[in-house]
Amino acid sequence: MASETTHHVAxxxxxxxxxxxxxxxxxxxxxxxxxGSRKLAWPLAFAASAVAFVISVLLLMRVIDGSxxxxxxxxxxxxxxxxxxxxxxxxxxxxxVTGISTIVLPYARESIAQEVPQRHHTLFxxxxxxxxxxxxxxxxxxxxxxVFVFLEIxxxxxxxxxxxxxxxxxxxxxxxYDYLIMGTxxxxxxxxxxxxxxxxxxxxxxxxxxxxxADQGSNRTIHAAFAFIVVGMGLKVAVYPVHAWLPNAYTYxxxxxxxxxxxxxxxxxxxxxxxFMFSIFKPSFDFEVETLELIILPFAIIAxxxxxxxxxxxxxxxxMLAYSSVAQIGYILLGIAxxxxxxxxxxxxxxxxxxxxxxVLFMGVGALVYRSGGSFYDRVCxxxxxxxxxxxxxVIGGLSLIGVPGTAGFVSKWVLVQAALEKGWWPVAILIxxxxxxAVIYVWRMVEALYLAPAPEGRQATEINAWMLGPIWIMAxxxxxxxxxxxxxxxxxxxxxxxLLGGFTELH
Amino acid sequence: MRHHLILRVITKLLVGTIVLFAFYVxxxxxxxxxxxxxxxxxxxxxxxxxxxxxxxxxxxxVFPPWLVHKMLALGVLIYAATGIVSLFGGMHYLDYGVFSxxxxxxxxxxxxxxxxxxxxxxxxxxxxxxxxxxxxxxPRMSDExx
Numbered sequence: 262m263a264s265e266t267t268h269h270v271a272x273x274x275x276x277x278x279x280x281x282x283x284x285x286x287x288x289x290x291x292x293x294x295x296x297g298s299r300k301l302a303w304p305l306a307f308a309a310s311a312v313a314f315v316i317s318v319l320l321l322m323r324v325i326d327g328s329x330x331x332x333x334x335x336x337x338x339x340x341x342x343x344x345x346x347x348x349x350x351x352x353x354x355x356x357x358v359t360g361i362s363t364i365v366l367p368y369a370r371e372s373i374a375q376e377v378p379q380r381h382h383t384l385f386x387x388x389x390x391x392x393x394x395x396x397x398x399x400x401x402x403x404x405x406x407x408v409f410v411f412l413e414i415x416x417x418x419x420x421x422x423x424x425x426x427x428x429x430x431x432x433x434x435x436x437x438y439d440y441l442i443m444g445t446x447x448x449x450x451x452x453x454x455x456x457x458x459x460x461x462x463x464x465x466x467x468x469x470x471x472x473x474x475a476d477q478g479s480n481r482t483i484h485a486a487f488a489f490i491v492v493g494m495g496l497k498v499a500v501y502p503v504h505a506w507l508p509n510a511y512t513y514x515x516x517x518x519x520x521x522x523x524x525x526x527x528x529x530x531x532x533x534x535x536x537f538m539f540s541i542f543k544p545s546f547d548f549e550v551e552t553l554e555l556i557i558l559p560f561a562i563i564a565x566x567x568x569x570x571x572x573x574x575x576x577x578x579x580x581m582l583a584y585s586s587v588a589q590i591g592y593i594l595l596g597i598a599x600x601x602x603x604x605x606x607x608x609x610x611x612x613x614x615x616x617x618x619x620x621v622l623f624m625g626v627g628a629l630v631y632r633s634g635g636s637f638y639d640r641v642c643x644x645x646x647x648x649x650x651x652x653x654x655x656v657i658g659g660l661s662l663i664g665v666p667g668t669a670g671f672v673s674k675w676v677l678v679q680a681a682l683e684k685g686w687w688p689v690a691i692l693i694x695x696x697x698x699x700a701v702i703y704v705w706r707m708v709e710a711l712y713l714a715p716a717p718e719g720r721q722a723t724e725i726n727a728w729m730l731g732p733i734w735i736m737a738x739x740x741x742x743x744x745x746x747x748x749x750x751x752x753x754x755x756x757x758x759x760x761l762l763g764g765f766t767e768l769h
Numbered sequence: 770m771r772h773h774l775i776l777r778v779i780t781k782l783l784v785g786t787i788v789l790f791a792f793y794v795x796x797x798x799x800x801x802x803x804x805x806x807x808x809x810x811x812x813x814x815x816x817x818x819x820x821x822x823x824x825x826x827x828x829x830x831v832f833p834p835w836l837v838h839k840m841l842a843l844g845v846l847i848y849a850a851t852g853i854v855s856l857f858g859g860m861h862y863l864d865y866g867v868f869s870x871x872x873x874x875x876x877x878x879x880x881x882x883x884x885x886x887x888x889x890x891x892x893x894x895x896x897x898x899x900x901x902x903x904x905x906x907x908p909r910m911s912d913e914x915x
Contacts, residue, residue: 291842336864
């Protein structure tokens with residue numbers, strides 16, 4: 262049979278890994294709805310997520326040496342067809358997304374059972390899987406328009422997931438609506454940028470766009486495309502002046518959703534930004550250098566301080582963490598703005614380390630809310646004694662957020678300071694350290710509320726069960742592990758940074 | 770709308786025709802303008818007009834909301850499963866050549882037909898679901914209060 266089809270060589274399962282990565286959660290989502298069983302929804306979602314995680318690990322192992330896998334959807338060769346293109350940079354992101362999703366799901370099983378009415382559980386897990394699908398698709402694809410399509414899949418399901426918080430607090434509805442408006446504006450800007458790029462180059466394949474821009478040099482259309490794409494993705498990343506949707510969305514979404522989104526959604530958006538800034542538009546592109554140094558860099562530094570400062574004065578623990586996320590995104594952008602390999606490595610490492618750190622903290626807050634019914638400081642105070650395990654994990658997360666040596670957060674800040682010194686930007690290095698001091702203050706406020714403040718009279722809070730505690734501690738231990746075994750993350754991040762800076766190697 | 774005799778009679782006549790036209794647009798889509806999206810919307814229109822004239826309860830007897838939900842998922846699954854068949858044939862995902870290895874062009878034809886059917890199922894479901902979602906909202910104030 263295969264001999265008859267001239268241009269087709271029979272493929273093995275290993276060849277299909279790039280598409281299976283996206284396909285497994287994608288098929289599981291409608292299956293959950295079609296079966297319509299509350300009992301089967303969670304096991305199916307977990308199985309799909311776990312399989313996707315295994316696939317992402319296999320993919321990362323194949324590309325860690327700097328090689329590239331190209332998969333042609335429908336057998337149509339790029340640049341005409343849609344291509345999935347896996348290299349070290351996006352394999353790293355794929356592993357982050359599937360890993361976090363797999364670890365958060367057991368936690369979600371308990372917390373969603375409490376926060377969302379039972380009749381919505383099947384649809385909830387279907388949305389969750391679609392969100393995972395979208396994020397994986399954005400990372401896996403090598404087609405610029407396909408990025409937009411998957412971005413919309415993940416965004417639309419994200420809006421629904423955030424709105425699920427409305428059974429606990431009605432404000433989740435306005436938060437989801439705000440995010441819908443901002444997210445849609447972001448996506449529109451992004452697609453306008455793509456349209457302009459298409460106009461200038463006549464192609465949508467990323468590698469092809471990069472090659473054509475390199476050939477024809479830049480012009481006003483390409484400048485405009487770059488600006489639209491950076492602003493559009495900036496909205497999704499929650500870059501400082503356009504971050505307004507993030508605090509509310511993270512505060513009112515169900516705990517499991519917040520933990521998952523904080524660790525993955527903004528990170529995937531950062532990845533898209535990196536891909537466009539470094540692989541499609543080259544750092545040698547003058548307009549990009551100016552944009553980064555004159556706009557992104559100052560805003561990143563403002564974000565580091567202003568958002569941390571706002572976080573210090575929050576009365577709601579979950580909201581404090583949300584503002585801290587905006588500040589931490591500032592560090593990632595700072596790494597990007599250095600436009601050097603070390604800076605980029607710092608950005609990618611921080612993307613991962615901040616992901617796991619925030620997953621611990623948001624799951625921890627979720628656990629506190631699960632027992633005390635609210636995330637305000639006066640509701641959670643004194644819980645350090647009645648919920649020792651959860652609180653201890655949160656302290657580890659907090660330390661990692663500050664960047665204390667021995668935790669994951671330290672590694673990324675260390676590389677970031679190195680990148681600043683490498684460039685000779687002493688003041689920036691000092692600012693990084695100073696803004697970390699603000700993190701000390703807001704993390705201390707959390708520790709103070711948990712351990713030192715007296716517990717209110719008559720509250721019966723006990724430690725949560727292993728379904729929730731397990732994921733929290735896996736993440737907390739990961740924070741310490743990646744703080745000590747720095748080789749793992751640094752090597753992958755460096756490989757990813759080199760891959761991004763190297764642009765697209767010729768494959769076809 | 771019990772007193773609108775003409776509307777009711779015409780609607781009854783139209784519904785069948787609309788459904789028939791939807792199937793035409795669906796399965797003739799590869800020779801003339803059309804395809805799953807358009808067919809799905811036309812199909813949904815048949816149910817929506819029936820719902821508008823005879824009321825939400827009547828149309829939901831014919832097309833219950835649980836079925837709408839299943840259709841949403843089913844269509845996507847048909848699409849995805851078509852691609853998975855290609856994987857088992859040792860080809861790229863969604864390479865329809867697998868349906869007729871000796872004549873890949875025919876395979877493409879059949880593949881598109883199946884995939885578009887999936888699209889049609891989902892789009893019908895989505896349009897009807899949107900209509901149900903709006904129509905089943907309780908009115909804020911009754912007409913008499915204006």
